[in-house]
Amino acid sequence: MIVWVSSFPRSGNTFLRIALNRLYGVRTSVVYDVDGVAERLGADLVGFTERPAAIDAMRESEAVHLVKTHRQRDDQVDELDKAICLVRDGRDALVSWARLASEEDSTRFASELSAMIARRDKVGTGSWGRNVLSWLRPPAPHRVVLRYEELAREPRAAIEQVMATLVPQLRPLADARIPSFTELQQSDDRFFRKGLIGAHRDELPDELHHLFWAQPDNVAAMQLLGYGTKTDD
Numbered sequence: 001m002i003v004w005v006s007s008f009p010r011s012g013n014t015f016l017r018i019a020l021n022r023l024y025g026v027r028t029s030v031v032y033d034v035d036g037v038a039e040r041l042g043a044d045l046v047g048f049t050e051r052p053a054a055i056d057a058m059r060e061s062e063a064v065h066l067v068k069t070h071r072q073r074d075d076q077v078d079e080l081d082k083a084i085c086l087v088r089d090g091r092d093a094l095v096s097w098a099r100l101a102s103e104e105d106s107t108r109f110a111s112e113l114s115a116m117i118a119r120r121d122k123v124g125t126g127s128w129g130r131n132v133l134s135w136l137r138p139p140a141p142h143r144v145v146l147r148y149e150e151l152a153r154e155p156r157a158a159i160e161q162v163m164a165t166l167v168p169q170l171r172p173l174a175d176a177r178i179p180s181f182t183e184l185q186q187s188d189d190r191f192f193r194k195g196l197i198g199a200h201r202d203e204l205p206d207e208l209h210h211l212f213w214a215q216p217d218n219v220a221a222m223q224l225l226g227y228g229t230k231t232d233d
Contacts, residue, residue, distance in 0.1 A: 021047025129217030
């Protein structure tokens, strides 16, 4: 069985993988050939494992295989595959991704952010709105939404609720403990940068805020998730 751990970049996917490993003792592989996050932070911290087989073989296996992806839902994902769909306010996710992409040269932040907002790719990660909508439309009970806000505030309760829905055969470990964000910052404070809800209010320039809301897919995804409208800020 495959359970996709899906999200747009910088939506909390790494923290979710760490928490899944600590809570359930399960590791995640990735849809990509290389897990850059595991290489940067360490496989043991992230809870990374190499894919044991091809995606189709993992799907047919009786074992539970968690597979991280930042891609839009595509032909590699079967309609009946289970998925944790981790979502975050697109403005916060994009700001965080652009900060990470420009960590070696902060002057590139605005240009990186502009390019990320305006991307139109129909395959791969794509735009924030297109990515989110690909996983949430049409709605399906086996593709469960997990909000970043819930994950940040009450990680154990949020994750256990999702896992009980998707893979009830897995049980939390009795002595499980999820590291705090402060603890994770000590391992790499540029990767685990702020983790704040609403950080875009201080970091998203007005012209790029307008650009974000000029994308129809972003508007549709923000409304679907109840993150408000342009006039709310």
